[in-house]
Each structure stands twice: as C-alpha cells, then as structure tokens.
Amino acid sequence: xxxxxxxxxxxxxLLALCAATAQAGTLQITVTxxxxxxxxxxxxxxxxxxxxxxxxxxxxxTTIAQHKMQFVPAVTVVPxxxxxxxxxxxxxxxxxxxLPAGTAGLTTAPGKGFxxxxxxxxxxxxxxxxEVMMAQAGPLQLGCHMHSSMRGFVYVADTPWVVKTDAQxxxxxxxxxxxxxxxxxxHPDQVVEGSPVPVQVQAVSAVTLxxxxxxxxxxx
Numbered sequence: 289x290x291x292x293x294x295x296x297x298x299x300x301x302l303l304a305l306c307a308a309t310a311q312a313g314t315l316q317i318t319v320t321x322x323x324x325x326x327x328x329x330x331x332x333x334x335x336x337x338x339x340x341x342x343x344x345x346x347x348x349x350t351t352i353a354q355h356k357m358q359f360v361p362a363v364t365v366v367p368x369x370x371x372x373x374x375x376x377x378x379x380x381x382x383x384x385x386x387l388p389a390g391t392a393g394l395t396t397a398p399g400k401g402f403x404x405x406x407x408x409x410x411x412x413x414x415x416x417x418x419e420v421m422m423a424q425a426g427p428l429q430l431g432c433h434m435h436s437s438m439r440g441f442v443y444v445a446d447t448p449w450v451v452k453t454d455a456q457x458x459x460x461x462x463x464x465x466x467x468x469x470x471x472x473x474x475h476p477d478q479v480v481e482g483s484p485v486p487v488q489v490q491a492v493s494a495v496t497l498x499x500x501x502x503x504x505x506x507x508x
Contacts, residue, residue, distance in 0.1 A: 326457025359440025375417035376406035389427035
C-alpha cells in the first residue's frame with residue numbers, strides 16, 4: 289500500500305470512528321417511587337432499538353459483606369461471569385442462599401441457585417469468606433436460613449447498558465446508541481415488573497421514570 293493510500297485509509301478510519309462516537313449518547317434517568325420520591329437501588333436497563341447488544345461487559349470481582357445482620361451493599365450489579373466474594377463480618381454464623389428473585393424463584397427447580405455457610409468472625413482472624421461465580425443473567429435474591437430478616441440482591445447483567453440508581457434515584461449511562469430505545473426498571477420491592485418505557489436517546493438526554501414501587505423500610 290502506498291503512503292498516500294495508507295493516509296487515505298487512516299483518514300477514513302478516523303472519520304468512521306468519529307461518526308461512531310457521535311452516535312453514542314449519555315442518558316440520565318431519575319427513578320421515583322409511588323409517592324414521587326427518589327428511588328435508590330433501582331436497576332435501570334436500556335434496550336436500544338434494533339436489538340443492538342453492544343460489547344459484552346467484562347466480568348469483575350466484588351465483595352458482599354454480611355454486617356450487622358444485613359447484606360452490604362443491599363443491591364449489587366455485576367456482569368455475567370463475575371465473581372462475588374461473600375464475607376461474614378458478624379460474630380455469629382450466617383448462611384448465604386442465592387435464588388432467582390421474584391416470580392422466577394417460585395418455579396426454581398431443586399438444586400438451582402447456590403447455598404453456603406460462613407462461620408462467625410473470630411478476633412485476630414480474617415473473616416470467613418467464599419467466592420461464587422455469577423453464571424446466569426437475571427436478579428438473584430440473597431437470604432440466610434438462620435436469620436430470616438436478612439435479604440440482599442444481585443442483578444447479573446448481560447448488557448453494558450445497565451446501572452443502579454444512587455441515593456438520589458439517579459442512574460447515568462454513557463455510550464448508549466442514539467435513537468429510539470426502551471428502558472426497564474427492576475427493584476427488589478416491586479410487586480410486578482413494569483412495562484418497558486420508550487425513550488429517545490440523544491447526545492445528552494434526561495428523563496424521569498415514575499414507578500409504583502413502595503420501598504420497604506430497611507432495618508438499621
């Protein structure tokens with residue numbers, strides 16, 4: 289290839305890259321509960337029109353602690369294939385039980401999900417912990433056989449366009465293809481999952497999505 293041809297080829301590639309970048313937008317979504325208040329810990333999933341899937345998210349490693357009879361954080365979002373380390377920071381034994389959340393858990397076959405036991409914390413020793421790989425997409429509910437009030441959730445994602453709302457109920461997603469899309473919201477306290485909401489993604493977009501969720505009061 290001649291230097292001129294190489295230069296033209298490089299310029300074309302640069303233009304294509306710029307065009308692709310220009311077609312990606314940032315979407316800010318504010319999720320509210322039934323009373324119109326900000327809804328933290330809601331999982332927001334954006335589905336671009338045309339079935340675009342994007343690059344598969346890279347698996348990560350993260351930790352969920354059992355601390356003061358709670359799962360911390362209460363809701364964790366990870367890509368498929370990620371490894372989650374469960375660690376017991378309380379001075380007594382805990383179980384960790386993971387099953388599909390919502391109605392899917394009612395029809396789960398025996399042996400599905402995972403279950404483990406973690407010994408209580410002993411002074412001078414590292415906390416007991418076990419790692420679990422999240423191989424199946426979808427929400428999981430975490431529980432403890434020994435302490436029924438304990439519950440937590442892991443949302444396992446197979447798309448790059450998924451994020452959890454912060455304390456102000458806000459979720460921000462970047463690199464979303466511009467144009468028509470649908471937004472789904474999942475929350476641990478929802479009774480029925482709402483229908484996807486159509487949105488129009490631009491270079492910078494902001495929308496508010498009301499839900500019928502009545503959040504539980506969490507024990508401190």
